[in-house]
Amino acid sequence: xxxxxxxxxxxxxxxxxxxxxxxxxxxxxxxxxxxxxxxxxxxxxxxxxxxxxxxxxxxxxxxxxxxxxxxxxxxxxxxxxxxxxxxxxxxxxxxxxxxxxxxxxxxxxxxxxxxxxxxxxxxxxxxxxxxxxxxxxxxxxxxxxxxxxxxxxxxxxxxxxxxxxxxxxxxxxxxxxxxxxxxxxxxxxxxxxxxxxxxxxxxxxxxxxxxxxxxxxxxxxxxxxxxxxxxxxxxxxxxxxxxxxxxxxxxxxxxxxxxxxxxxxxxxxxxxxxxxxxxxxxxxxxxxxxxxxxxxxxxxxxxxxxxxxxxxxxxxxxxxxxxxxxxxxxxxxxxxxxxxxxxxxxxxxxxxxxxxxxxxxxxxxxxxxxxxxxxxxxxxxxxxxxxxxxxxxxxxxxxxxxxxxxxxxxxxxxxxxxxxxxxxxxxxxxxxxxxxxxxxxxxxxxxxxxxxxxxxxxxxxxxxxxxxxxxxxxxxxxxxxxxxxxxxxxxxxxxxxxxxxxxxxxxxxxxxxxxxxxxxxxxxxxxxxxxxxxxxxxxxxxxxxxxxxxxxxxxxxxxxxxxxxxxxxxxxxxxxxxxxxxxxxxxxxxxxxxxxxxxxxxxxxxxxxxxxxxxxxxxxxxxxxxxxxxxxxxxxxxxxxxxxxxxxxxxxxxxxxxxxxxxxxxxxxxxxxxxxxxxxxxxxxxxxxxxxxxxxxxxxxxxxxxxxxxxxxxxxxxxxxxxxxxxxxxxxxxxxxxxxxxxxxxxxxxxxxxxxxxxxxxxxxxxxxxxxxxxxxxxxxxxxxxxxxxxxxxxxxxxxxxxxxxxxxxxxxx
Numbered sequence: 001x002x003x004x005x006x007x008x009x010x011x012x013x014x015x016x017x018x019x020x021x022x023x024x025x026x027x028x029x030x031x032x033x034x035x036x037x038x039x040x041x042x043x044x045x046x047x048x049x050x051x052x053x054x055x056x057x058x059x060x061x062x063x064x065x066x067x068x069x070x071x072x073x074x075x076x077x078x079x080x081x082x083x084x085x086x087x088x089x090x091x092x093x094x095x096x097x098x099x100x101x102x103x104x105x106x107x108x109x110x111x112x113x114x115x116x117x118x119x120x121x122x123x124x125x126x127x128x129x130x131x132x133x134x135x136x137x138x139x140x141x142x143x144x145x146x147x148x149x150x151x152x153x154x155x156x157x158x159x160x161x162x163x164x165x166x167x168x169x170x171x172x173x174x175x176x177x178x179x180x181x182x183x184x185x186x187x188x189x190x191x192x193x194x195x196x197x198x199x200x201x202x203x204x205x206x207x208x209x210x211x212x213x214x215x216x217x218x219x220x221x222x223x224x225x226x227x228x229x230x231x232x233x234x235x236x237x238x239x240x241x242x243x244x245x246x247x248x249x250x251x252x253x254x255x256x257x258x259x260x261x262x263x264x265x266x267x268x269x270x271x272x273x274x275x276x277x278x279x280x281x282x283x284x285x286x287x288x289x290x291x292x293x294x295x296x297x298x299x300x301x302x303x304x305x306x307x308x309x310x311x312x313x314x315x316x317x318x319x320x321x322x323x324x325x326x327x328x329x330x331x332x333x334x335x336x337x338x339x340x341x342x343x344x345x346x347x348x349x350x351x352x353x354x355x356x357x358x359x360x361x362x363x364x365x366x367x368x369x370x371x372x373x374x375x376x377x378x379x380x381x382x383x384x385x386x387x388x389x390x391x392x393x394x395x396x397x398x399x400x401x402x403x404x405x406x407x408x409x410x411x412x413x414x415x416x417x418x419x420x421x422x423x424x425x426x427x428x429x430x431x432x433x434x435x436x437x438x439x440x441x442x443x444x445x446x447x448x449x450x451x452x453x454x455x456x457x458x459x460x461x462x463x464x465x466x467x468x469x470x471x472x473x474x475x476x477x478x479x480x481x482x483x484x485x486x487x488x489x490x491x492x493x494x495x496x497x498x499x500x501x502x503x504x505x506x507x508x509x510x511x512x513x514x515x516x517x518x519x520x521x522x523x524x525x526x527x528x529x530x531x532x533x534x535x536x537x538x539x540x541x542x543x544x545x546x547x548x549x550x551x552x553x554x555x556x557x558x559x560x561x562x563x564x565x566x567x568x569x570x571x572x573x574x575x576x577x578x579x580x581x582x583x584x585x586x587x588x589x590x591x592x593x594x595x596x597x598x599x600x601x602x603x604x605x606x607x608x609x610x611x612x613x614x615x616x617x618x619x620x621x622x623x624x625x626x627x628x629x630x631x632x633x634x635x636x637x638x639x640x641x642x643x644x645x646x647x648x649x650x651x652x653x654x655x656x657x658x659x660x661x662x663x664x665x666x667x668x669x670x671x672x673x674x675x676x677x678x679x680x681x682x683x684x685x686x687x688x689x690x691x692x693x694x695x696x697x698x699x700x701x702x703x704x705x706x707x708x709x710x711x712x713x714x715x716x717x718x719x720x721x722x723x724x725x726x727x728x729x730x731x732x733x734x735x736x737x738x739x740x741x742x743x744x745x746x747x748x749x750x751x752x753x754x755x756x757x758x759x760x761x762x763x764x765x766x767x768x769x770x771x772x773x774x775x776x777x778x779x780x781x782x783x784x785x786x787x788x789x790x791x792x793x794x795x796x797x798x799x800x801x802x803x804x805x806x807x808x809x810x811x812x813x814x
Contacts, residue, residue, distance in 0.1 A: 029158050032165040034076045039168025041072040046186050053198055057294040065190055195296065201243040202291030204273075206299050209233035211466045212456075222297050225461040227306030232280045234299075236288055238271040245290035248273040255283030255303075307457035309469045311359040314339045319351040321478070321578050322510045323539070341471055349510075350449050350475040351430060351581050352422045353437055358455060358469075363413040366458040370468075372451040378416060380409045385445065404442045413460075419444035422475050430581045449475020480585035481508040481575035485545065488553050489689025493597045493605055496563055497695040501553035504545045504589070506575045511539030513578040517556050518588075519571045521563065527572075530556060539578045558596075569594040599696045606687055613683050614766045620673050620680070621759050627669045628752040634662040635745040659745075660735045666748075667728040674721040681713040708765040712758060720755040727751050 045068060052060050176183040181199070188197035208224050210217045216235065217224065226232055238244050253260040265288075268274035277284075285298035315336040318324040325334040336355065339346060348354060358367075369376040375386045383405035387396040408416045419439040425431045425446055437444050447453075454468040485504030494500065506515050517530040532554050536543040545554040556571060563569065573589040597605075637655050688705045691697035731744035 029161055030080060032158070032161040033079045035165035035169055036161060037072065037075050037079060039165065039172055041068070042172055042186070043168070045190055046182075049186065049189060057289060057292050058296050059189060059196060059198055061296070062193055062195055065193060069190055069193075198292075200292045202245045202293040203239055203242045204236040204248070204288055204290055204293055204295075205239060206286075206288065206295070207235045207237065208301075209235055209274075210464070212464060215464075217462070219299055223300045223302060225302050225304050225463060226280060227463050227466065228281060228303045229279055230306065230466055232277040232284075232301060234265075234275045234277075234286065235268070236265060236273040236275075236290070240271075243291065244271055245293070248288060248290040250275050251287045251289070252277075253285045253298075255285075258282050304461050304463065305361060306463055307364060307459040307465050308361050309358050309455060309457070310361050311357075312341045312469070312471065313357050314346060314348065314354040314473075315357060316348055316352050316354040318349050319581060321580055322349045323541075324349065324510075344470055345472050345474060347474040347476055348422050350422055350477050351433070353419075353439075353444060354422065355417050355419050355439060355441065357415065357417045359415045360457060360459070361414075363460045364409070364416070364457055365413070365460055365462075367416055368456040369418065370454040370456070372448050374445075374447075376418065376445065378405065378408050378418070380406060380413060383408065400442075407441050417441055420447045421445070422447055422449050422473060424448050427582055433581060447473065449473070449477070476509075478509050478577060478579040478583060478585060480587040481506055481512060481577055483573050483575055483587055483589040485573045485589040487592060489686060490693050491605070491690055492594055493602055494558060494569070494594045495599055495602055495694045495696060496558060496565065496596055498558045499693050499695075500556040500558065500571060500592070500594070501689075501693060502545055502556070502571075502573060502592075503553045504573065506536075506543045506545070506573070508541055508575070508577045511541055511578040512536045512543050512575060513539055513584060514576045515543055515545075516574050517554075517571065518574045519556070519569060521561070521570075522568050523570065543575075545573070563596045565596050565598050567596045569596065599694075602694055602696055606690065609683070609687060610766070613680055614763070616676065617680050617759075617763060617766065620676050621756065621763060623669060624673055624752060624756055624759065627666045627673075628749060628756065630662050631666055631745060631749050631752070634659045635742065635749065638741055638745065656735070656738075659741060660732070663728060663732050663735060663741075667725065667732065670721065670724050670728060670752075674717065674725070677713060677721065678717050681710060681717055684710050684713065704765070709762060712762045716755060716758055716762075720751070720758065724748065724751045724755060 045065075049060055052058065185197050185199065188194045206219055208217045208219070208226070209215070210233075211230060234250070236248055248265040250263045250265055251260070252263070263275055265273040265275040273290075280301070280303060283303050284301045286301065287295055287298055316339050317334055317336050320334075324337075326337055327333065328335050339348060339354070365379060367378045369378070373388050373390075375388065377384050377386070381402055383400035385398040385400065386394050387398075389395045408418060410416070419441045421434055421437060421444045423430050423434065423446055425434055434444075434446060450472065453471045453473060455471075456465060456468045458464045483504060483506050485502055485506075488501045488503045490498070490500050502517075506512060513536075515536055516532060518527040519530065520527050532545070533547045534554070544552070546552050547554050558569065561569075571592045571594070575587050576584045579585055638659050684705060688697075688702060688710065691701060691705075727744065727748040731741060731748055734741050734744050
């Protein structure tokens with residue numbers, strides 16, 4: 001038995017050479033395929049990038065380029081792993097290598113395989129078998145020496161792939177050398193993965209022209225927040241060094257699927273284009289195209305609610321003199337009262353200390369309050385008060401401490417409170433009170449009354465309200481008192497003993513401190529003061545001039561003034577309110593002027609008035625008689641119609657119409673006469689009061705006027721006239737119903753006749769009064785003549801004495 005056969009070194013060398021050639025072939029083939037993959041990716045991606053930019057003026061999206069890069073890296077990695085790593089470093093079986101050679105070189109006639117298999121077996125062989133195997137191995141070695149191991153491989157696939165790889169690599173290198181900018185662009189896009197890598201002649205920078213103030217605001221991360229309902233003005237600026245395009249087109253899409261559209265922007269300068277959208281209500285995305293420029297990511301406009309004031313109130317503490325302060329039930333101290341805005345106005349008494357509380361619809365970062373020449377700027381961290389001159393320049397800027405500024409806003413920044421005083425600080429008292437005022441939000445700020453308050457808001461979305469909240473805070477001034485005064489039972493001529501009765505009502509907005517008489521004699525200054533018999537107490541808002549419950553007037557006694565006949569007296573009622581800050585306000589009634597006359601002159605004046613009243617009364621009696629005569633006439637006509645035959649009655653319509661017209665005419669006339677008679681009665685009552693107030697009356701005078709004139713007139717006015725009016729009204733109804741008017745006519749005529757009898761009696765009394773007055777006038781005339789005689793006598797005596805003195809002087813000189 002022989003040991004197993006060893007494989008000859010020549011065979012092992014041939015097999016090792018084949019193994020090395022296989023690995024080398026696989027390595028080059030795999031590397032070439034990887035280069036081909038990279039080269040194809042370069043050219044394909046370059047072409048795709050060019051095509052996309054040519055059509056859309058946009059770079060391929062970054063996510064797509066990342067995907068392509070990952071795909072190529074994955075493909076190359078797969079090629080290298082599968083065709084290089086796994087194949088180069090795999091182990092080769094000796095028998096497999098032998099079979100490859102056997103297949104390529106048939107002349108080996110399986111001797112190489114037999115030798116390899118024999119060498120791999122570990123069992124021992126017989127001598128014959130060993131000899132045969134050795135012979136076989138020797139023949140295999142001899143044959144292997146004559147073969148070319150390299151011819152085992154088909155070089156055409158390797159040449160094709162290496163040629164392709166060489167061409168692609170050379171073209172890539174040549175392209176990088178010849179077109180470095182294009183290659184750098186590709187490298188920036190697919191290696192650097194930059195968002196923008198195509199060089200452009202045109203570039204646009206988008207901004208927004210925001211209101212108010214035409215503020216240019218940029219897009220932040222491609223987004224801009226716009227107030228709902230406002231005009232959106234887009235600006236597109238061309239940076240320096242870039243070409244200005246001839247045309248700029250805008251494409252937009254509204255949110256919520258509300259639509260889309262295109263527009264052409266118009267030039268707004270050498271390097272600026274502009275487009276406006278009115279009243280934008282929805283979100284919108286915008287793309288702009290100009291030359292070789294298009295924005296990849298849409299400019300996003302997000303529509304949000306602009307800041308506005310939802311609630312505006314004033315927690316007010318009214319001045320003490322207004323009597324409007326509410327007191328706390330427990331402490332008794334004044335508490336603030338909430339006053340709301342009515343529309344765009346709010347009314348508060350002047351000098352009111354109030355906290356202006358404004359609540360917005362969203363958090364704020366700043367608020368500006370403009371009132372008159374002042375502007376208050378507030379933020380949660382700082383505040384300032386600016387006072388401007390007439391030309392708008394800042395005269396004074398007062399910085400408010402950060403601690404106080406922080407108190408103005410609440411924690412959510414949706415509400416702020418500012419203390420104010422509605423005052424012009426025009427008086428020392430108002431200024432002194434202002435210095436003492438304080439609030440939980442610091443010292444209040446003086447706001448002039450009746451100025452327009454404008455509130456500008458800026459919210460956390462960096463939006464400033466285009467239109468400010470406007471409100472006018474009207475100052476309810478404490479006006480001077482109102483005096484409605486009139487004389488009662490007195491004329492412009494009075495005696496030295498007269499009492500002047502003044503009736504009236506004095507009112508004030510908040511309270512009266514004093515009401516008094518002031519008078520002057522012969523226009524001499526100053527006015528003298530005379531207190532009322534009953535002055536106001538408790539600062540009432542309304543005060544009647546009333547000396548007592550049974551006397552609805554206040555009286556000024558002239559006797560105490562010791563005036564002489566012929567002097568002039570001027571009287572007025574003066575009222576003063578309780579305003580201790582901007583007052584007191586003083587008001588005066590109309591001036592009442594009087595002339596001091598003698599008793600006789602006053603009686604003479606009253607006589608003239610009585611004479612005029614008698615004449616008016618005579619005219620009234622004449623008109624009533626005419627009315628009665630008219631009724632009697634038409635009564636006779638109506639009586640004639642009643643006695644006529646049936647045929648004649650049918651023709652009597654004209655007479656019936658005349659009777660109706662007479663009744664209507666009489667009714668109107670009686671009503672007119674009634675009004676005039678009431679006026680005569682009131683005038684006689686005034687004469688009676690004037691006699692009493694001037695202290696020139698006698699019991700006989702008063703009895704005559706009361707019993708013989710005023711009472712009878714009152715009886716006629718309250719009894720006879722209404723009865724006649726009622727009778728005539730009933731008569732008209734009879735005529736309207738075409739009934740017999742004679743009973744009604746008779747009744748009306750009788751009532752008018754009875755009334756005339758009473759009127760004639762009153763007239764006779766007036767005439768007797770006239771006789772009495774004529775006697776007075778005669779006495780007055782005698783007195784005047786006597787006075788004139790005395791004056792002439794005194795004058796003659798004076799002249800004689802002067803002449804006597806002159807005669808004595810002449811004798812002495814001689």
